[in-house]
Amino acid sequence: LFVPITIKPGGQKTVRVMFSWYVSQTTLRYGQDREQPSGPAFGKAPSKGAASGQQNVTDFAGKGLVNTYDPSGDNLIGTLTSPEFELTGKYIQFLIGGGNQPGKACINLLVDDKVVQSATGRDSEQLTWKTWDVGSFKGKKAKLQIVDQATGAWGHINIDHIIMSDKTYTDPRNITSSGKGITILNDFEGSGYGKWIAEGPAVEEECCPGGSCETSTYYTPWYAGKFKSITEVANYWRNSYDDLRGKSAAFRDAFYDTTLPPEVVEAVAANLTILKSPTVLRQTNGRLWCWEGCSDGSGCCAGSCTHVWNYAQAICHLFPDLERTLRQTEFNESQANSGHQTFRSALPIRPIAAGFHAASDGQLGGIMKVYREWRISGDTMWLRSFWPKVRQSLNYCIEEWDPRHKGVLEEPHHNTYELEYWGPEGHCTSFYLGALTAAIEMGKALDDDVSQYQQLLAKGVKFLETELYDGEYFYQKIQIEGLNAKFRPLNTSGNGSGYADIIKDLNEQGPKYQYGTGCLSDGILGFWMAKVCGLGQIVDKQKERSNLNAIYKYNFKPSLFDHANPQRPSFACGSEGGLLLCTWPKGGKLSIPFVYSDEVWTGIEYQVASHLMLEGMVDEGLDIVRACRDRYDGRVRNPFNEYECGHWYARAMASYGLLQGLTGVRYDAVDKTLYIDSKVGDDFKSFISTASGFGSVGLKNGKPFIDLKMGRIDIDQVEVSGKKEKLTKL
Template sequence: MIQATADNLAILKSPTCLRLEDGSFYAFEGCHSHCGSCEGSCTHVWNYAYALAFLFPQLERSMRQLDYHYCMDQYGGMHFRLQLPLEEGKLSDHRPCVDGQMGGIIKTYRDWKISGDLDWLRALWPKVKRSMEYAWSPDNPDRWDPDRSGIITGRQHNTLDLEFFGPNSWLTGFYLAALQASALMADALGDSDFADLCRTICAKGSKWAAENLFNGEYFIQKISLDDPSILKGYSLFRGKADDDPARIYWNQETHEVKYQLGDGCAIDQVVADWHARICGLEPVFDPNQTRSALTAVFRHNHRSSMRQWPNPCRVYALNDEGGTVLCSWPEGARRPAVPALYSEEVWSGCEYQFAAHLLLMGLTEPAEQVVNAVRKRYDGRARNPFSEMECGSSYARALSSYTLLLAATGFSFDAVTASMGFAPRYPLPLRSFWCFGTAWGRVSITEEQLILQVYDGNLKLARLCLPKGFLACDIVQGAASLRWNQQEDTVFFDHTLQLSCGESIVITMEKEEV
């Protein structure tokens, strides 16, 4: 996990990434031998890339600013590739996609929480709000949720480079997390009516998803593959004749809708819950259902050897190498004749988010197996350990590996309330790097002591969450004892601490008696 987290940071120094003349961050998805692969800071791919947000948060915030200024159309749709030159890029033909657009809202919430900058959020809020409203706007030709049901039911472009039709937890989950994030941002900005609306829609959607999308083991796509009528009634995007779903997605040979998941077990079926837990939102789905779904993905999609796994697509794992495929159809599940693109492939960026999600749910052993399989593929013998591949090398999605560090240490953050914390998923002792907003350093935790050190920058700290089940006995900053009180696992300091380079706090702890 340390290797995966650290080695993939090389992607940020690769030709995948660049800065524009004003210093703003811009990127491809990856690199080919002589050119970039898939330009435009692709929103649904960079959804997974958490390293930049924590290590270089100003650069990450510049991506939000560019997206909302140049990628939003007159109706509130966010085109998922930022085109250069910037002003001409407003004419982009890249349609809005659900995970990209909703992910942008979640990332805006995350970036506000990392920075604590309410003025930054206030400046973006009108467009962030409008992008949320696009889900039910009558001007949305893809009709994501016209009835404000909390469920995405329309035509749903996504990171698989295709459209889903019919409710599914993958993209509806993004919608529910974005509704949560929008409500909290609206609260902070005094937009109470919109906050209430988002919470109402979210509650309806969460209930429906739990009752209708979970098959008892994992989440599915609710679709009638034999019904061509679900492809009809969509407006052509910008009038393009080649945008007719009834022509593109109907399989005349098998009389079935193409490129769908149906009853498949997808690696990203609860990816929105991973985002939510990392960003400090409430769980998107019922935790028991989420745990069951993750266990099902490991059971059905993880392979210790790829020899018996037929893959007609791109090969990122082969022979005796292991990996976790994007989608499987367990025994008894109907497999579409022409399923979603890339289903048989292994994408390390998805594997890392899956492993981090397993960690967040306390499933450490399967998480280790997933990560070990990836790193054995990139051990320096057959592949470059500093350049993981998908659509090109140095692929951005692999930066999801940074969340392994966040999940393993149980790192929590909130610059708005000047709080941070640690809830390790492994037995103590723990010694780890941390980075938050304007500072970075190291934390060391034993059963007797927590030492938080600042190696560079300045850290404001009003609250510190201790590992569950521990009580603080004494807290010192340098030679000075601090005044504080503890509520449950959180220590509240009597005044906001200012920790600069070289400074630390030491908390003497004891286990709470059960």
Template sequence: MNKAKPYPDKILFDYGKQRTFTQDNNLQIALPIGGLGAGMICLNGYGGLQDFAIRNHPATSATPDGHGTTDAAFATLHIKGKKTITKLVEGPMPPEKIYNMGTKGQGFREGGFEGLPRFKNVNFQGEYPFGKVTLKDPNVPLQVNITGFNPFIPLDDENSSLPCAILEYTLTNRSQNKVDYDFAYHVSHLAAGVGNSKNSRNTPLSGGVYFHNTEHPNDESYGSATLTAIDHKPKTKAMWFRGGWFDSISALWREVSTGTFKTNAGNDSEELQGRNGGSIQLSGSLKKGESITYPILITWHFPNCHYTNPRPNNDSDDNTCCDANPSPPWRPFYAGIWNNAAEVATYIHKNYTSLRSRTQAFHDALFSSTVPNYVIDSVSANLGILKSPTFLRQENGNAWAWEGCFVENGCCAGSCTHVWNYAQAFPHLYPNIERSLREQELERTMDKYGHVTFRSALPDGDVGHGYHAASDGQLGGIMKVYREWQISGDLEWLKKMYPLAKRSLNYCIKAWDPDHKGILIEPHHNTYDIEFWGADGMCSSIYLGALAAFVQMARDVGKPNEAPFYEALGKKGAAYLDKHLFNGEYYYQKVQYKGLHNQSFAKYVAKVNRNSGEVDKLLKKEGPKYQYGTGCISDGVIGAWMAKIYDIPTAQNRIRTRRTLKAIFQHNFRHDLSDHACTQRPGYANGTDPGLLLCSWPHGNKPTLPFVYSDEVWTGIEYQVASHLIEEGLIKEGLTIVKAVRSRHNGRSRNPWNEYECGNYYARALASYAVLNSLAGFNYSRAKKTLSLSPKLQNKRFRTFISTATGFGTLTLTKTQLTIDMIEGELEVEKLSITGKRVKLAKPIHATAGKRAIVKL
């Protein structure tokens, strides 16, 4: 029997600098740079750009070679003088990428620049939203530092949604002599249209090049892009040499490597066939020790989105099937603000100083938190999911999301409720966006009976209701209505949502607890893509949380008379859990199919006889497939976790919840998975990797066919458990799990900025944000104007980043005082609790940006 122990203190309490990646550990790095719902480009581990997912769908570089070329953006540096030298401003390409298991069997025919001479040494450091690359070469007198980012400003969703990538190139003279140089940046035509290079157009733009096309204005490929230098006036080549084969890059390299860069206005090509692109060049001189920074800006704008969910029927009567150029069903959020990429570029040029400094201020506040370095690493790294193609946003501001991303398509549509249940960053950093998801669930995907379809429509609209509701997703959504109310303090919004939440909850009771036992017992669908039959601890814990949340909401909207039934049901369910589903160590499931209202399985197996097939005989022997039974499931008390971090007073037994958490760590955490058998999807954690299994059966009785992902390791569930362990005082156990997750994402085997599950940039990993708040013991209710801070780490001076609906900043706690520093916005507090004790306030606290509040303790 596995009995895991936490890592030693020396490993767990590391407050040093963030990791630096070099050599083999640069292989998988791809840090997302893009806007909320606006697409992204990734900065890779050796200083280049890849994964141009800028056209409203995922796009990664992990595709086989073809006869054509791919999107490209790259910098070159030419050192002038007697001994000239020219380099691609990137580090060595990892050798594993060259052949890449045969996908590059044509010789790596991608951007066309990959074979150019490179810097010899590179290291990468990521502190999201910034990615930083350092390039050195003994034969190059200039060191190059690259900082890539997109504006990330909590609460300012408009400026955080800019469709752009910003790359700051800092050149520093490390030699003893003055150095003359040409620095150039080159971008292929990012808006060339589809399959017709004659439609691409290039126009000089102040500071660079404007790329656009002559496709129909409703076409999905219609759009634009720009390449510019901020606060500098470069020479501009608005159009590359147009020819076949490798002509464009060959001609371009000849110019930059010989110091003969030729400018043009984009209209002097002999013909429009062939590969297209544009370049800018900046020349200068640096004396010994001098530096200069060139901010390079790439913007994009593709206003037409033709993907819908569900897909329209072929017999649609809206005439789109017969229209060669139908209007797009929806447009991205940024398309309602800017008309093209040039407007985006102009806006950023005018506001660059502010956008840069505000993003830096957010970064500095987050990374000033006095928690172990790998905790901030996990919290910050997964914020990239918000900037990835996983998240989409419509022109009206409403959110919609995938679960994750495959190579060229999204994975698992519809803002899946039971996956986004785990995500905790949006409600704190961009609460208005998160509220749109609650409205999506209850206003547009719920029918008159209360059935919530757990995959929503895109664009906004009705959905079908012919499939299971997801018990964990629907009940979790009710808890999140309460969370959003506490964060926003918007009572009118709560009054609007309250009757909808009531309808949803009543549906859940009727569907899964028709006998009012306070427990989910009828077959109930869940995040493991199957139905649990019989009473189970996991989903029932969310049920208890939803009942408790509704009781609080009923009182808050002035309808306390509607609370008693649900309150009594919650207490009844908590007693049932303790009496029937607790084995002394943890809560489990009692698989049941007889005696239920749903008799479908019982009737089916009643027909099984000795002539039946092996599948039917197995069902007759063990009951429904895909259960966990007496297993110790890591999600076993997830509802109690949600209740804890949302500050909902659930009736679930806290002592037994803590025992369950302790058992989950002891039985499910593995320091080494070498002897663990996984026939499912082992790529998330395998071999010598550490990780928390989704489930184990420490006392035997594992079903022949347990729930389908049971032997896997998912980071979102690891963070959920880690946060809950910390909340319940099992701090070292929680930190051990977080440390294990980040050790697996080491840059060589996995990307540190992409904790994938069923697809890249998987939403469930956003549970990592909760770990920071749990370590801080932080909770703020704008509705009540109450602030609680109860740090779990014994630091003499504890600091944590906070973000609320009205502002973001830091809290700093010592033995004698609490200091509130708001970087933007404000924070109002009427009731204060420190380490569980009420602090008497002479008057309410009102901290604002630039005016800190100090409370003597």
């Protein structure tokens, strides 16, 4: 930057420099398109092998097979049903591969329209022989049905060379014709499926529900759609400078006109810089798309990742219309017909292929956030338009992770630690119970039947409090038996003999990367989410407080000098303090716990601190905030860049929840009610931002007041710690 002025030694001069930038087009694109099917998952004819993007498919017979990944990946669903035939042989044999998804990606034998035999793959593209003994049904009419009702990772099935005979064969591939007690039911070598009937969902003609997809190939910035050139940008800035600066100053003055502790104010303010960083992008149609963070030359971890952005509480209050665009993407372009949400959305925003696990915490947190956005906006029509998709999403979560309807997540469920928990635990089950609570409240408002959700909520709360509470905190019961998913032990064959005992011990512990009996700082994160969203108390209050106290007691370290962290120690190290992600104060730490357990993440520090404050443990919460901000005091780290996986990391905007943690201030635009539940006494002043205006709010001698600085806030009633009070408007 060159500024053509001269300053004499010791002199001073103030220079106002206006920066503008204009990037009309980029080559930034993320995500695999959700291809629109020309028919069901089975296409019009058998596959000839592996499809584009698929691992090598091996050991099928001849040149053709059923491969429901081909041609459009794991997103398509459907069935392929044989004509009715008589069971004349004792055995049916066939080759099978693909996903291990019982009931969803499988082959079934139907007798009297009931499934009497079923088989699924092993999460492998290698086809292996399967034999059914059907002798007890001999002489009856039957049908075979190949089913693909699965989406996401391994959401497909491979089948080939189905034969019926009176004896079993070690390798029936060489049987190429019927006769002598052998019937080939289908070898899939023809140009079509013959008399077998392929069925599937109708083709979706609309680009995306809601009709606001981006049609360009690459991301185009919002300002490039608003201004034709950099000259227009500069002219707008010049002509609007006084107005823009005045509004910015009004926000600044209102925000800093507060009596809250300076470390809290600093933590919130410093992380608002994330909103002006490359972490947050905006499309030409105004919709947000975000990274988790950003690196020097690129974004870091794409797609408005739902399980990371769960923590961020700033945009929903400061720019609620923009926050709602994230919900629009999650429940439309990123949600399949099955209810599966892809937790990383495509850029430009468009329907995306469901090629991986859904994230349990991200998807369930999104349901709570729909409730939050409704209460912040007061827009019940918006909620009504979202409700069918919300139900679809929640029903998917129930059947995918709680198929036995216990009220807890039991099947392996993906989460923000980039792993799958096996068995019920507090972390993601707290999200489940929060989502059920949100769905109940939304459904009641829309006069819908939510009795199933009410039953699951009651079961889940009881299970959590009686089966997953050790008397001090909630934990995980690692489970591999009694699930639809099958645990596959580590294979010793690829290692030397010296590793056999080690791997044997690991397999006895069960799946790697679990937290088990550990005290997890995110252990009841979903209950914090529920409270900041306005859903209130879900689980026993004393147990919740005990869990928070345990997190502070065991996981907060005023000094990390004696703590060994082989993962990413630069987040917090040496004599610095910090909140560890997990500890095992009562033993039981696995040989391979989840890989981030020894780290310190500021976003988790802030959510725990806010949660402690909400429960009245203000000093403990402030200890955590101070330790965090001491690490980012400008001497070692940038005070405006709390990094994690990248700079300006979104999770750190959990800090905005500290305002609500200390003051209990929340405005409900549906009921037009201002709530205050102060944890800092009867005299305080704090910042408030709503969908329609912002200003200052607080208590003076226990009486509520509001000082509006911009816009309006319609308030019909005020509740201070549960009691109705009269509001003073300054």
